[in-house]
Amino acid sequence: MPRKYVIGGNWKCNGTVAQVSDLVSTLNKAGDFPSNAEVVIAPTFLHVPMVKDAVRSDVNVSLQNCSVDSFGAYTGEIAPEMIADFGLKWVITGHSERRTGFGGQAGETSEIVAKKTKKAIEAGLTVIACVGESLDEREAGNTLKVVLEEHLAAIADALSQEQWAKVVVAYEPVWAIGTGKTASPEQAQDVHASIRSWLSDKVSPEVAEATRIIYGGSVKGSNAGTLADCADIDGFLVGGASLKPEFIDIINAVEGK
C-alpha cells in the first residue's frame, strides 16, 4: 500500500490570536487537499484550543512537545494523556530546538526523547519523532552515526515493533532549519533511504516499508514538489513557510505523486 504523505506545519513559538485566526482561515478556505496528504499543524500550547475548534476537520492539530511524565506535580508540563483526553491525536517529539536547549535551559537527551515518544504512543497519540545532525556533525562525516545510532536507536530501543505504527520519523538536518539552506533532494533522499534500511535491519522490513519518513528544513512551495518526488520522502515538517499561505502550495505539491 502506498504511504500517505504527512504534511506538518510546526508553528514553533509564533502567532498572535489575530495571526492564528488568519492562518486557520487560510487553511479553511484552501479548497480540497490532495487525497494522498495527511495535514497536521502544531500551534503553541496556548493556541491549540482555538485552532482545534476553528480549523477544518481534515486538518489534524498536534502539540509541539509533551511531558516525559504523566499527570502530577510537573509545573509547566503537558502530559501525553492530557493531550489524548483533550481529543488530539498528534505530538512532535525530539525537535532539534528542544534537543539543543535554548534560553539557558538544558536540552533533551535522546533517552528523554525516546521516553516521551513511548509515553505518547502509550497514551494513544501518533508521534512525529525528529532526528537530524548539526552542521559540525555532517562536516565531520557523522551524519548517519548521529541520525541512526544515536537518535533513532534510542527510539527503537524504547518501542515495540507494533508501536512503530504510531511513529512518523522527521529527518531535519539542523543546518537546514530556518537557514534558507535546504538539503538537496539527493542529500535528503540519501539519509531517508538510510533510515529506511536501518529500520528494516533493526526493527523489521514491514515497519521500514510502512513508516512515513518526512523531511524538514527550509521546505518551501518552490522545492516541495521535487523533494516529494524522492522515493523515500513521505512528506514534510515545515517551520517558517507553515506560517504563510505558501503552506497550502506545499500541501498541494504532493497532488498526483
Ligand SMILES: O=C[C@H](O)COP(=O)(O)O
Ligand atoms: O519543524 C520544522 C523545522 O524545524 C523546519 O523549519 P524551517 O522550515 O523554518 O526551516
